[in-house]
Amino acid sequence: MYSFQNDYSEGMQPAILRALETINYHQNHSYGQDIHSDAARDYIQEALEDFSVDIHFIAGGTLTNLTFISHILKPFEAVISAETGHINTHETGAIEATGHKVCPVLTKDGKLTPDLIRPVLDMHENEHWVDPRLVYVSNPTEVGTVYTKEELEDLYAFCKRHDLYFYIDGARLAAALAAKEETHLTFPDLPKLCDAFYIGGTKVGAMFGEALVLVNENFKERFRFNMKQKGAILAKGWFLGVQFEELFKNNLYIEAGAHSIAMMKPIKEAFEKAGIPLLCEAPTNQIFPIFPNALADEINKKYLTTFQCKPDKDHTCLRFCTSWATNENAVKDFVEDFEEMCNRLL
Structure with a gap:
């Protein structure tokens, strides 16, 4: 059948397989501080046209989301997500397990808008509630719809006015970027549209792996400490670096x-x-x-x-x-x- x-039913891009075979007996520094991870970070920064961002390679999407969210939020702060959002439906309560409530919002197409977020903020009016601080979206969404560049601009502007962080789950980001006629999105747009996002590798032919991009300066300090505590630093981190090296070569x-x-x-x-x-x-x-x-x-x-x-x-x-x-x-x-x-x- x-x-x-x-x-993600198939293995990996042939270019990645060849690259991994080529370096198989090479000795590398550990924990993502190797020449391949450094080169991959350079490739990604060049694609983004932004050399100020921090980039961390993490094995999977759920681990990326829980590591990031647990790092940036205070214990009483919460996440706003579409009801269909991956963190709300397919991560086994991983965000809640880090101590942060997910506030789901019913949508008609899997997409959040300022008008849908505003009632959540109005409801959580004082210290007797959790404090919504992060808006989480996926692009593309879990039901295949996409946010346009203009919609992301509106969301980010809304978030900044209301002192909210804005995070984009890019598990299938390649599809949103490839659907440029609909989304009007390019790689260089992304750091201007949010506080952080991740570039999904698993669903475009990496064996595994996502590249988390931290844009907001407040998120960068000691992030690797939280990565280590959450089990998100691989000893053989160069396996992630090599894969993103290949994904960002030759388009x-x-x-x-x-x-x-x-x-x-x-x-x-x-x-x-x-x-x-x-x-x-x-x-x-x-x-x-x-x-x-x-x-x-x-x-x-x-x-x-x-x-x-x-x-x-x-x-x-x-x-x-x-x-x-x-x-x-x-x-x-x-x-x-x-x-x-x-x-x-x-």
Whole structure:
């Protein structure tokens, strides 16, 4: 069965595999203070056109989020997130386990706006509540939608007016940047739009790893102490450095995001042709079509997908996700199979 479950089912970019093999018997300094991690930081700073940011490589997204959030917040401070936000739904209470409440906000498309954040601030009016201090967004969101540059500018301006920190989870940042026609985003924009963000590697063909970028000067001091305490410093940290070296050579990072989106396009077009609605409009490598139950069951007999929700008793919403390694022939096969299923069942 071919899998459209997620964008991390395959191993790693061939360039990364070759690079790791090449350095396998080289001796390196430990704990992320090696020449490869330094080179990767240089590559990223050059892409961002900002040499003032601090960059830390961490093995995974949940670990990145909990290490960062636990470092910057006081014990009584909390995080505002969309209800669908990864820290609220898929991190096993990791943020709460560090002592910080997540304040979820119901949204129609997975995206926060100033108008949605304002009532949370109004509610938490004094010291008898937690104090919301950080606004967390994912770009792309967990339902495949994207924030535009203009929307991020509005959010960051709102946060600064209300003395809030603004943090972008970039697990699939490559897709947001590759969807530039919709987002208007480039790498150099990012340090100007938030206090911190991370550049996801796991979902673009790294074996593992994310690059946390600290923009706000207040976050930088002693950050590695918190990393160590949270288990976020690898002894063999150069494995992370090498991977980001390769991802930031020859535009590989953006190309990986672009490929994942290109592989989703024929699938999305097939759904549109068949009149299958989407949970919300999504221009990236994740879409959430809503099928009649019988059609969803038929699809899942031949292909792996992820169950999202039941909009009603007669329909099932599935997540389809393509990746940096999705095979074009597999996409063509799915489209042909789907058309046959529609002719038979619809």
